[in-house]
Amino acid sequence: MATLSVCQPQFGGFSFENCKRNALLQGELTKLGCSVPAARKTGTTIVGVVFKDGVVLGADTRATEGMVVADKNCSKIHYISPNIYCCGAGTAADTEMTTQIISSNLELHALSTGRLPRVATANRMLKQMLFRYQGYIGAALVLGGVDCNGPHLYSIYPHGSTDKLPYVTMGSGSLAAMAVFEDRYVPNMEEADAKSLVRDAIAAGIFNDLGSGSNIDLCVITKGKVDYLRPHDEANKKGVRTGDYKYKRGTTAVLTKSMTPLDLEVVDETVQTMDTS
Amino acid sequence: MFVIQNKLRSVNSVYTKMAAVSAMGFSQHLSSNDFAPDWTSREVSTGTTIMAVEFDGGVVMGADSRTTTGAYIANRVTDKLTPIHDRIFCCRSGSAADTQAIADAVTYQLGFHSIELDEPPLIQTAANLFKDMCYRYREELMAGIIVAGWDKRRGGQVYTVPVGGMLTRQPVSVGGSGSSYIYGYVDSNFKTGMTKEECLRFTAGAISLAMERDGSSGGVVRMAVISEEGVERQVILGNELPKFSTV
Numbered sequence: 001m002a003t004l005s006v007c008q009p010q011f012g013g014f015s016f017e018n019c020k021r022n023a024l025l026q027g028e029l030t031k032l033g034c035s036v037p038a039a040r041k042t043g044t045t046i047v048g049v050v051f052k053d054g055v056v057l058g059a060d061t062r063a064t065e066g067m068v069v070a071d072k073n074c075s076k077i078h079y080i081s082p083n084i085y086c087c088g089a090g091t092a093a094d095t096e097m098t099t100q101i102i103s104s105n106l107e108l109h110a111l112s113t114g115r116l117p118r119v120a121t122a123n124r125m126l127k128q129m130l131f132r133y134q135g136y137i138g139a140a141l142v143l144g145g146v147d148c149n150g151p152h153l154y155s156i157y158p159h160g161s162t163d164k165l166p167y168v169t170m171g172s173g174s175l176a177a178m179a180v181f182e183d184r185y186v187p188n189m190e191e192a193d194a195k196s197l198v199r200d201a202i203a204a205g206i207f208n209d210l211g212s213g214s215n216i217d218l219c220v221i222t223k224g225k226v227d228y229l230r231p232h233d234e235a236n237k238k239g240v241r242t243g244d245y246k247y248k249r250g251t252t253a254v255l256t257k258s259m260t261p262l263d264l265e266v267v268d269e270t271v272q273t274m275d276t277s
Numbered sequence: 278m279f280v281i282q283n284k285l286r287s288v289n290s291v292y293t294k295m296a297a298v299s300a301m302g303f304s305q306h307l308s309s310n311d312f313a314p315d316w317t318s319r320e321v322s323t324g325t326t327i328m329a330v331e332f333d334g335g336v337v338m339g340a341d342s343r344t345t346t347g348a349y350i351a352n353r354v355t356d357k358l359t360p361i362h363d364r365i366f367c368c369r370s371g372s373a374a375d376t377q378a379i380a381d382a383v384t385y386q387l388g389f390h391s392i393e394l395d396e397p398p399l400i401q402t403a404a405n406l407f408k409d410m411c412y413r414y415r416e417e418l419m420a421g422i423i424v425a426g427w428d429k430r431r432g433g434q435v436y437t438v439p440v441g442g443m444l445t446r447q448p449v450s451v452g453g454s455g456s457s458y459i460y461g462y463v464d465s466n467f468k469t470g471m472t473k474e475e476c477l478r479f480t481a482g483a484i485s486l487a488m489e490r491d492g493s494s495g496g497v498v499r500m501a502v503i504s505e506e507g508v509e510r511q512v513i514l515g516n517e518l519p520k521f522s523t524v
Contacts, residue, residue: 124381131378134417155351161373163344163352175349 043211045173046076046087047201048142049185050166051194054151054222055144058198059087060173060206061231062213069213075230077219081106081117082226084145085219086126089171090158091138098139102126119145119152123162131160140170146223173205173212180204195220199233206235324493326455326484327357327368329425329435330467331448332476335504336425336433339480340368341455341488342496353496358510362387364503365403365426370453371440372419379410379420400426404436404444412442421452427503455487455494462486473502478519485518 026036046059059076062069078086078099084106088095102125110117123143130137141156155168167185169177180201189197195218205212218232324345329338340357343350357369359380365387369376383406391398404424411420425435437443437450449467451459462483471479481498488494498513 127374127377131374135374157346157351157374159372159374161344161377163355165352165354 043173043209043213044076044089044171045169045177045202045205045209045212046089046142046171047169047174047177047181047198047205048087048144048153048155048167049181049189049194049198050144050151050153051189051191053191054146054220055153056191056194056198057085057087057142057144057219057221058202058232059217060202060212061215061217062206062211063092064211072214073231075217077217077228077230079103080122080143080145081110083116083147083221084119084122084143085221085226085228086122086144087142087170089140089142089174094137094139095141098126098129098137099141102129116147118147118149119143119154120147123154123156123164126156127160127162129160130156130158135159142168142170144219144221146221151221169201169205171205171212173202173209176204176208177201191220191222195232203233203235324455324491325357325370325453326459326487326491326494327370327421327423327452328456328463328480328483329368329423329450330471330476330480331425331433331435332471332473334433335427335473335502336435337473337476337480337500337502338366338368338423338425339484339498339500341453341484341494342499343494344373345493350495355496356499358499358501360384360508361403361424362391362398362426364397364428364505364508365400365424366501366503366508367403367407367425368423368452370421375418375420376422379407379418379422382410383407397428399428399430400424400434400436401431401446404438404446407438408442408444411438411440415440415442423450423452425503427505429505433504451483453487453494455484455491458490459483459487473504477502481513482519482521485513486521488518489521 029036043062043064044060046057048055048057057077061073061076063071063074074092076087076089076095078088078096080086080099080103086099088099102122105125106117106122109121122145126141126143130139135158138158140158143154143156145152152164153166153168154162154164155170156162166187167181169181180197184197184200198218199216202216206214206216214236215231216233216235218227218229220227220229324343325341327340329336338358342353342355342357344352344355358366359369361367361380361384367380369380383403386406387398387403390402403426407422407424411418411422419440421440422438423435424438425433427433434446435448435450436446437452439452448469449463451463466479477500480500484498488498497515498518500511500513502509
């Protein structure tokens with residue numbers, strides 16, 4: 001139960017010192033006509049669904065930087081613990097680092113308790129961290145896993161609020177994906193049905209949302225087993241060119257040929273071996 | 278015990294009174310993305326209608342089930358009646374993140390206090406813990422909470438802690454953006470000495486009317502009855518809601 005003392009210098013936490021400098025730089029750059037480099041965001045469609053024996057998590061694989069696709073095949077389903085995985089939408093760096101920090105802390109916690117970690121524990125750790133940063137960490141997460149109390153699925157928002165639900169969607173394509181879920185979700189589905197439902201929901205996001213695209217990754221978590229299917233469905237394969245710009249030798253006729261030998265100096269050649277022991 | 282650090286306020290942050298307009302969170306400090314619609318960057322808020330009523334022997338609490346981010350309904354089956362202790366619940370309205378964090382902190386503090394006392398805690402104690410947190414961090418928080426339950430000393434009690442951190446005990450209390458539409462109904466229909474069943478009908482009717490008129494409230498009606506015997510929870514689905522007009 002620590003309280004922050006006014007006199008002590010702040011250690012840890014977010015340093016706001018650069019915010020003034022950034023604001024000044026932004027002003028300067030706009031005067032010159034350039035723009036501040038944008039943080040890479042995962043436009044994203046991420047979903048999760050609880051079925052009879054576990055949870056299925058799904059994600060697209062497009063990462064955007066403004067209007068340009070920065071990564072055509074990025075991995076949005078992050079490892080938290082052997083029985084818990086987390087999809088991340090929002091700022092790519094934030095989701096990556098947040099999930100890694102909680103994964104590390106959860107491993108230490110599991111070693112301390114001597115038990116397999118619970119999804120509720122990961123949820124608590126994530127929500128308390130995101131709330132502490134008051135929404136400045138732009139990570140919207142879908143957390144799913146199977147523990148001793150069965151399968152669980154949580155959606156976690158950047159400000160630190162969470163919802164425990166049987167099916168969730170997040171990201172810019174979440175509305176398209178939610179439409180599929182609201183139509184076809186039934187409780188206690190079989191694994192094959194759940195996988196097909198998640199695949200269709202992500203596909204809806206990919207084809208109807210500009211910020212989502214490329215392939216569909218799936219992660220099926222059941223008691224004692226995790227199937228990380230990357231890619232599960234290559235929904236957007238790069239097309240094969242039908243024509244060719246190469247011409248056969250002899251297409252262009254040779255009219256004249258002249259050879260000019262170049263005077264080259266031979267420079268000393270030495271080999272220095274590196275100590276690689 | 279979590280620590281709330283002073284943060285740089287965004288110039289666009291807006292405080293709105295819970296009673297008048299549906300409260301929205303502060304605009305988020307992320308780079309604007311042409312793809313991302315409004316609701317991906319808005320804070321999650323429980324638009325809400327919440328209510329609690331005392332009767333002889335306990336309390337009846339009710340709430341709607343809608344959580345919104347901007348114009349999108351993030352969760353249509355939210356449970357806004359959060360247990361704080363065995364016979365103490367709270368209704369949450371305002372920012373979802375703020376109220377969840379406060380409720381978690383108070384649950385911890387009250388559990389600790391109850392173990393120290395070796396007795397069930399008083400509702401007044403729980404309400405004061407909420408008030409302390411909501412008043413101390415009033416600039417950073419957006420939370421309107423109704424605390425209610427049953428204890429041995431004073432029976433059924435309802436305490437309200439609105440935005441700003443005031444604390445007051447009331448026989449009946451309403452909160453959230455939808456409450457403005459039902460003050461008339463509540464003031465005219467509440468009588469002291471109602472039975473448990475009358476309170477249940479009163480609460481269900483009030484929440485349904487608010488859900489009908491307030492865009493930020495909807496879904497199902499969740500109710501909880503807290504008495505010496507324990508807690509009874511019930512849900513009224515959309516098609517079973519009490520009807521007030523045949524138009």
